[in-house]
Amino acid sequence: MRGLVYTRYELLRAFRNRRFFFFSIGFPLLFYFVIASPNRGVHDFDRSGISLPLYYMVGLTAFGTMVAMISTGTRIASERQIGWTRQLRITPLSTRAYFRAKLLAAYMMSGLTIVLLGLAGSSLGVSLPAGHWLAMVGLILVALLPFAALGIMLGHLINVDSIGPATGGGASLLAFLGGTWFPLGSHGFLFELGRLLPSYWLVQAAHTGLTGHGWPVRGWVVIAVWSVVLSAGALYAFRRDTKRAG
Amino acid sequence: MQRPGTLSAASANRRYAGRVASTYPTVDGAGIRLDGLSKSFRSPEGPVHAVREIDVSIERGETVALLGPNGAGKSTTIDMLLGLQPPDSGGVSLFGRTPRQAVDGGLVGAMLQTGSLIQYLSVRELLTMMASVYPAPLGVDEVLEQTGLEAIARRRTQKLSGGETQRVRFALAIVSNPDLLVLDEPTVAMDVESRHEFWKSMRSFAARGKTVVFATHYLEEADQNADRVVLMAHGRIVADGSPTEIKGRVGSRTIRATLPDADLGELSGLPGVANADRHGEAALLSCADSDQAIRALLERFPAARDIEITGAGLEDAFLALTADPDSDAPDAAVAL
Numbered sequence A: 001m002r003g004l005v006y007t008r009y010e011l012l013r014a015f016r017n018r019r020f021f022f023f024s025i026g027f028p029l030l031f032y033f034v035i036a037s038p039n040r041g042v043h044d045f046d047r048s049g050i051s052l053p054l055y056y057m058v059g060l061t062a063f064g065t066m067v068a069m070i071s072t073g074t075r076i077a078s079e080r081q082i083g084w085t086r087q088l089r090i091t092p093l094s095t096r097a098y099f100r101a102k103l104l105a106a107y108m109m110s111g112l113t114i115v116l117l118g119l120a121g122s123s124l125g126v127s128l129p130a131g132h133w134l135a136m137v138g139l140i141l142v143a144l145l146p147f148a149a150l151g152i153m154l155g156h157l158i159n160v161d162s163i164g165p166a167t168g169g170g171a172s173l174l175a176f177l178g179g180t181w182f183p184l185g186s187h188g189f190l191f192e193l194g195r196l197l198p199s200y201w202l203v204q205a206a207h208t209g210l211t212g213h214g215w216p217v218r219g220w221v222v223i224a225v226w227s228v229v230l231s232a233g234a235l236y237a238f239r240r241d242t243k244r245a246g
Numbered sequence B: 001m002q003r004p005g006t007l008s009a010a011s012a013n014r015r016y017a018g019r020v021a022s023t024y025p026t027v028d029g030a031g032i033r034l035d036g037l038s039k040s041f042r043s044p045e046g047p048v049h050a051v052r053e054i055d056v057s058i059e060r061g062e063t064v065a066l067l068g069p070n071g072a073g074k075s076t077t078i079d080m081l082l083g084l085q086p087p088d089s090g091g092v093s094l095f096g097r098t099p100r101q102a103v104d105g106g107l108v109g110a111m112l113q114t115g116s117l118i119q120y121l122s123v124r125e126l127l128t129m130m131a132s133v134y135p136a137p138l139g140v141d142e143v144l145e146q147t148g149l150e151a152i153a154r155r156r157t158q159k160l161s162g163g164e165t166q167r168v169r170f171a172l173a174i175v176s177n178p179d180l181l182v183l184d185e186p187t188v189a190m191d192v193e194s195r196h197e198f199w200k201s202m203r204s205f206a207a208r209g210k211t212v213v214f215a216t217h218y219l220e221e222a223d224q225n226a227d228r229v230v231l232m233a234h235g236r237i238v239a240d241g242s243p244t245e246i247k248g249r250v251g252s253r254t255i256r257a258t259l260p261d262a263d264l265g266e267l268s269g270l271p272g273v274a275n276a277d278r279h280g281e282a283a284l285l286s287c288a289d290s291d292q293a294i295r296a297l298l299e300r301f302p303a304a305r306d307i308e309i310t311g312a313g314l315e316d317a318f319l320a321l322t323a324d325p326d327s328d329a330p331d332a333a334v335a336l
């Protein structure tokens, strides 16, 4: 199939981009060790019955994968800046093949983040039942879809000089409102708002690793709706983005 | 180092024939047609009429230079030709298809005016990547050889010099073995030697029966590399003809001499002089035939000093050809 060679080189490019690699994958790892290493003896974090290294492993998995997905936007913005996106438009490469390559590259980064954080966790004594871990990874991969679309959409909407703050700020805000850093509790405005956001369900997906419980129907619906809406947004942004860089 | 321009005609023809058979059937005799194309942009100073109702018809196999000064509308025309921007009015047909159909069929290769290469791949990898999206590409090795890139095939794209980058962009434009090759000021950033090699590879590609359209500011480049020159200024086509015809039009020279007391009427009456003007003490003579004019001038006005003869700049020539550049009247292309 024609798209495969193209996708392979797109993955290779993402893989060879060391700085991107460092910030996208190294950062959550570093963060993890800084927080969890000194507290590896905390077995009952915040009276949750869960050890701190485990709690932060799943939290940072949610955050790290989300950042990896959204930061596709950064790479797209710089490709637009140098006129590459326009160059691609005068090739027969289909929109579908273009999106697929971007999506797979983003998922590759996320997959690596999940694996490396898992290894980091086990180096600090974290262990999860295999079933929980698999359920967590599966749900996370699903929950990342809206973020993949968001990354592509931002990349085609925002110029390279403002894409950093846009993706960084967007990811932080979503992470915060989604309850990545502290539990949102079970009532109140923040909780109600959070439950409408894909980041909340991404965090819940990661918490599957702690509890073994999957999403309620609402989780699937929220993720599906955001996936559809943001994919449509990404498609729209890509289609209208034919102008010269500027 | 391997130099380009070594492709055998036999292999070129075989590939060319193979390509036509392998994609859409071609509409006989249909080349490139631009019908009444117009495009305006909004700007803080009011609307910019970048392209004003131009009609161009290019036959298959022709090499056409789009010649014009900055802002003439060349790149905007090329954008519409490639389907990158929709025209406000008018239509484009490439070999009987819409630009999108032609691009999807792999019939079009282009080097846009601005653009650089994506990073983290070697030259060879980038060419392989892009060749893979076309239905019937040329071999990557063949393209590397054609464009003189073999020596740097393993180098990462971000390490290339400006001129090398341009050559890789050219390689990307031809890797699909397109029927139509579009080049927007391709030799920017190239030194004299690279320019020479570049045009050589372009001509050898064109010799395979390809249609080529390139934009340039330089009459010389147009003259040496095109069968036909389309002269654009202020969004209009002001002349369209063979390089020799165009040179006759814009190649007129100006004589400038310090001549305080000569009468303008008398100066403009000199043989070979089309028009005379005065800037302070200096007389400016626009000449149809500067050789004849200078002889006559010296004979009549032996006191003339500080004499300079210059080729008219393109911009001047265009201005001369377009009486009123901003009028919205339909354009009166100069018949040649």
Ligand SMILES: Nc1ncnc2c1ncn2[C@@H]1O[C@H](COP(=O)(O)OP(=O)(O)OP(=O)(O)O)[C@@H](O)[C@H]1O
Residues within 6 Å of the ligand: A243, B041, B042, B043, B048, B049, B050, B068, B069, B070, B071, B072, B073, B074, B075, B076, B077, B113, B217
């Ligand atoms: N997106 C745009 N918005 C506003 N004005 C534009 C836009 N694109 C082009 N223009 C204007 O349209 C005119 C024609 O531009 P174009 O790029 O086609 O010229 P060109 O002949 O390619 O010039 P050059 O030789 O400098 O490349 C210019 O005045 C330019 O400023």
Ligand SMILES: [Mg+2]
Residues within 6 Å of the ligand: B074, B075, B076, B113, B184
């Ligand atoms: Mg231009």
